[in-house]
Amino acid sequence: MQPDLFDKKAFQTDLIQWFKQNQRQLPWREDQDPYKVWVSEIMLQQTQVDTVIPYFKNFIDKFPTPTALAEADEQDVLKAWEGLGYYSRARNLHTAVKEVKEKYQGIVPEDRQQLSKLKGIGPYTLGAIMSIAYDQPEPAVDGNVMRVMSRVFRIDDDIAKQKTRRIFENLVREIISLEDPSSFNQGVMELGALICKPRNPQCQLCPVRAHCQAFQSNSQADYPVKSKQKKQKTLHYYVTILESQSGEFLIEKRPSAGLLAGLWQFPMIEQGEVDAQLLATFLEQTYKTKVLNTQKLESIKHIFTHLIWSIDVFHFKVADFSITESAQQLVSLADMKDYPFPVPHQKIIEQLNI
DNA sequence: AAGTCGGGGCT
DNA sequence: AGCCCAGACTT
Structure with a gap:
């Protein structure tokens, strides 16, 4: 200049x-x-x-x-x-x-x-x-x-x-x-x-x-000159909605650091960790309950700046069970409004409300 | 210096 | 389907 x-x-x-x-x-x-x-x-x-x-x-x-x-x-x-x-x-x-x-x-x-x-x-x-x-x-x-x-x-x-x-x-x-x-x-x-x-x-x-x-x-x-960012990688998840017979849903709090820190979500399992056919059995063992009914909901694709979530959503009706950790809660659909959720999980809540 | 960290709007 | 947006922090 x-x-x-x-x-x-x-x-x-x-x-x-x-x-x-x-x-x-x-x-x-x-x-x-x-x-x-x-x-x-x-x-x-x-x-x-x-x-x-x-x-x-x-x-x-x-x-x-x-x-x-x-x-x-x-x-x-x-x-x-x-x-x-x-x-x-x-x-x-x-x-x-x-x-x-x-x-x-x-x-x-x-x-x-x-x-x-x-x-x-x-x-x-x-x-x-x-x-x-x-x-x-x-x-x-x-x-x-x-x-x-x-x-x-x-x-x-x-x-x-x-x-x-x-x-x-x-x-x-x-x-x-x-x-x-x-x-x-x-x-x-x-x-x-x-x-x-x-x-x-x-x-x-x-x-x-x-x-x-x-x-x-x-x-x-x-102008301006700007180099490109590299493409996102896609991660595949199952989201499992556990609804007890008394009409409460299991949610869990994400860790205090990292992606979406401190927000709440339905349990997420990376595909590959558990075979889809064994999902119900896995949940029964993990949460000490009994799966009574399974329904697949609409899949979700969510694009972040640096990664993509591809999510298959399953709604399980289960026998009443109790939670063991403070990072977990059993809440009614109406009470979810008090908890901060990431947008993809908000969209799942909307599905439940229909 | 490169990677991580959301979500929506626009073309 | 990319690119952009009144960026900062971590590694």
């Missing part, structure tokens, strides 16, 4: 003026409450705005302050996060507000170092909170910012690589508005979401196209 060919002041003005006139009205933009900025930024990680809106409203309604969230049970926090995905975000946020309550009297710290040590606050979220909540000129580089800036300056570093983020952070430090860093950062992201989109960018509507190298060379489709 040749700085003398880039009119920084004009870029800032064009961007910020556009943002102030075209920004969407979003629930986390109603005030500058650092806690709300924080919650919104965590929810927005890898998640689209329209998906986040109802979750954000419900979450703030249930947990209006850091202290209120700190004092909540983890299960209730996960329940409020149910269906949003990346559940470690919720557990890390919960951990972090407990620290804010204990160490900072429930006030979200304004200090960069203190903020950055909180669980779940990485480079992007740190910059977002510092700039949006506290008006500090910190870069907040997300996928939008890398896409927009890669086009404006024709930067061809691979944005899938971790270290590339630092290149864009250094760039933003050079050009960020010191008068209104909040509108600058949000403006770049809003531009990325509404105009400078991954495919078919609306360059004719872009407020900064006069400053954009890709537009001038009609090469916007070549």
